[in-house]
Every structure is written in structure tokens, then in C-alpha cells.
Amino acid sequence: xxxxxxxxxxxxxxxxxxxxxxxxxxxxxxxxxxxxxxxxxxxxxxxxxxxxxxxxxxxxxxxxxxxxxxxxxxxxxxxxxxxxxxxxxxxxxxxxxxxxxxxxxxxxxxxxxxxxxxxxxxxxxxxxxxxxxxxxxxxxxxxxxxxxxxxxxxxxxxxxxxxxxxxxxxxxxxxxxxxxxxxxxxxxxxxxxxxxxxxxxxxxxxxxxxxxxxxxxxxxxxxxxxxxxxxxxxxxxxxxxxxxxxxxxxxxxxxxxxxxxxxxxxxxxxxxxxxxxxxxxxxxx
Numbered sequence: 001x002x003x004x005x006x007x008x009x010x011x012x013x014x015x016x017x018x019x020x021x022x023x024x025x026x027x028x029x030x031x032x033x034x035x036x037x038x039x040x041x042x043x044x045x046x047x048x049x050x051x052x053x054x055x056x057x058x059x060x061x062x063x064x065x066x067x068x069x070x071x072x073x074x075x076x077x078x079x080x081x082x083x084x085x086x087x088x089x090x091x092x093x094x095x096x097x098x099x100x101x102x103x104x105x106x107x108x109x110x111x112x113x114x115x116x117x118x119x120x121x122x123x124x125x126x127x128x129x130x131x132x133x134x135x136x137x138x139x140x141x142x143x144x145x146x147x148x149x150x151x152x153x154x155x156x157x158x159x160x161x162x163x164x165x166x167x168x169x170x171x172x173x174x175x176x177x178x179x180x181x182x183x184x185x186x187x188x189x190x191x192x193x194x195x196x197x198x199x200x201x202x203x204x205x206x207x208x209x210x211x212x213x214x215x216x217x218x219x220x221x222x223x224x225x226x227x228x229x230x231x232x233x234x235x236x237x238x239x240x241x242x243x244x245x246x247x248x249x250x251x252x253x254x255x256x257x258x259x260x261x262x263x264x265x266x267x268x269x270x271x272x273x274x275x276x277x278x279x280x281x282x283x284x285x
Contacts, residue, residue: 030056032265033272034069034083040250041067041085042115044284050273051284055266062088062240067268067284070242070259073206085268086252090241092189099182103243116247117142117154119178124150126167126174133166152178188239188258193232196223203257204233210260211236237261 036049044067045051053069054061062068068088071081089105090096097104102111112118122130127150134141139162142154155163164172183199188207194200201223208216208223212233217224223233239258244250253259268284 030054031269036085038085038249039246040244040252041087042246042249044087044245045085045268045271046274046276046279048275049271049279051268052270052272053266054269061267062264063267064088064091068240068242069265069268071263071265073210073256073258073260073263075206075209083265084242084251084256086242086244086250088240089243090185090187090253092187092238092240093192094187094241095184096187096241097182097184098180100177100180110243112157113245113247114157115245117156118160119143119152119154120160121147121152121176121178122150123174126171127151129167129171130163130175133163133171137162137166139163150174185241187241188233188235190235190238190261193234196231196233203253206257207235207239207260208233240264 032053032055034051034053036045036047036051039047060066062070066088067085069083069085071083089103089110094105095107102109104110131141137159139155139159144151144153160177163175167175185199185203186194188194188204194204196204198221201218201221205218212225215226217227222229224230225233238261240253240261242253242256242259244252247254271279271282271284274280
């Protein structure tokens with residue numbers, strides 16, 4: 001009787017150990033749950049949601065335009081490795097052009113999110129009317145700065161529309177969207193020569209430091225490898241360009257540069273818990 005009880009206990013223990021092993025293997029290699037702690041992916045994901053992330057190393061993971069979980073590639077973050085959620089808009093080899101209109105990936109426009117803040121300038125003649133109208137519409141006054149020509153501040157596209165509907169024609173023509181300098185980036189692809197212009201040097205700096213180590217020295221806007229100036233670099237892995245849906249509340253490739261393949265955790269697949277019950281067990285797009 002005692003022998004049977006012992007065998008039964010050992011059987012249960014073996015089953016428990018096996019189940020724990022399976023759960024750990026699934027969590028490490030296949031699927032893992034994460035808590036969304038920021039507003040960076042509103043409205044695709046809400047702060048406080050719990051999601052399942054697909055970690056299988058398949059060809060479409062990370063996938064184009066998918067919400068992706070990744071860790072910081074910055075050298076200063078090698079110990080803590082903070083996690084970020086963003087949308088993968090640039091795949092290895094893609095050409096990305098950044099302008100006032102938004103992002104063009106291989107020529108296809110990805111417009112700025114309606115919630116993104118843009119900088120607007122107002123000349124001296126229109127300041128009083130613009131600020132009075134802004135206050136009347138309860139539009140927040142963000143990032144107000146004095147400029148030689150007047151003032152500048154930040155608005156969403158919808159807030160701009162609201163203001164223009166109320167302003168006189170004379171004030172409206174003195175209320176302008178501040179242009180940004182357009183530039184172009186090519187997402188590094190494993191094994192291919194990557195040309196290093198000013199924009200590429202800025203975006204690739206951390207990646208080059210990580211791959212080349214002490215051989216890489218940046219001086220006077222140029223890259224030197226083993227003491228020799230070079231305008232090309234061959235990367236050892238693929239990289240990606242990440243952009244958050246709620247760009248004003250997020251850290252993404254605009255701050256971190258290109259994200260290396262070995263820092264990608266996986267595609268955000270499913271929301272399994274949310275305060276908004278309609279979102280529970282819905283795929284993440």
C-alpha cells in the first residue's frame with residue numbers, strides 16, 4: 001500500500017514537473033504575456049491592457065505594420081533593457097522618407113497620426129486673435145515659444161482645423177505649419193553595404209558602436225574604422241524602423257535609431273485582458 005502511494009506521489013510530481021517545463025518552454029520560445037504600461041499605442045492598445053506576444057522566430061516576425069515588442073538597443077540600457085511597443089513600418093532594405101506629410105516607405109505615404117503634435121507659427125499681427133480663439137475652444141497651449149517673427153506652439157491636426165474654422169481670413173494666413181527638414185533613411189540589411197550620409201550616421205550610430213565596438217570612432221560628423229575614414233558599413237544583422245501610433249507619448253526609432261533583429265521579442269498577437277471588455281480576446285492590428 002505504501003509502495004503504491006509512493007509511486008502515485010512520484011507520478012503526480014513527474015506530471016507537475018513536466019507541465020512546468022512545458023509552460024516555461026512555451027513562455028521562453030513561443031508565447032508570453034506582457035502588461036501595457038504606456039499610452040504609446042493608443043488606440044490599438046490601451047494603457048493597462050494585457051497582451052500575448054508571439055515569440056516564434058518566423059519569417060514574418062516582426063511583420064510589416066505589426067505592433068512589435070522590443071527592448072532598447074542603446075548601449076547605456078544593456079543592463080536594464082527597457083521594453084517598448086511600436087509599429088514596425090520599416091523592414092530591412094526599405095527606404096524611408098520623413099517630411100511634413102508623414103513617412104513614405106518605399107514611396108507609400110504613412111500619414112502622421114491624428115493625435116500627433118505639429119508645430120505651428122503665428123506672426124505678431126495675428127497673435128492676439130489666435131490665442132483668444134484657442135482659449136475660447138479650450139485647446140491646450142503646448143510648447144509655447146517666443147520667436148523673432150512671433151510665437152510657435154504645438155497642435156494636433158484636428159485642433160488646427162478647429163482654429164482655422166474660427167479665425168478670420170487675415171489671421172488664418174498668418175497661422176502656418178512650421179516646415180521640417182525632409183530627410184531619407186535606408187533600413188540596414190544584413191550583409192549589404194550601407195551608405196553613411198549625415199542622416200544615416202545619426203540613425204545608425206548606436207548600431208555601429210554595438211557591432212564594431214572600439215574600432216568605430218565618430219569624429220567631425222564622420223565614421224572612422226581602425227583609424228580609417230569610411231562612408232560605408234556592412235551590418236551583421238537585419239534592422240527595423242519602429243514608429244508608435246501615439247507618437248507624442250512614445251519612445252521609438254526616432255529616439256532609439258534602428259532596432260536590431262536580436263532585440264525584437266515578437267509581434268503583439270492578442271489582447272487577453274482589458275478594462276474595455278469589447279477588446280478582450282481580440283487580435284491586435
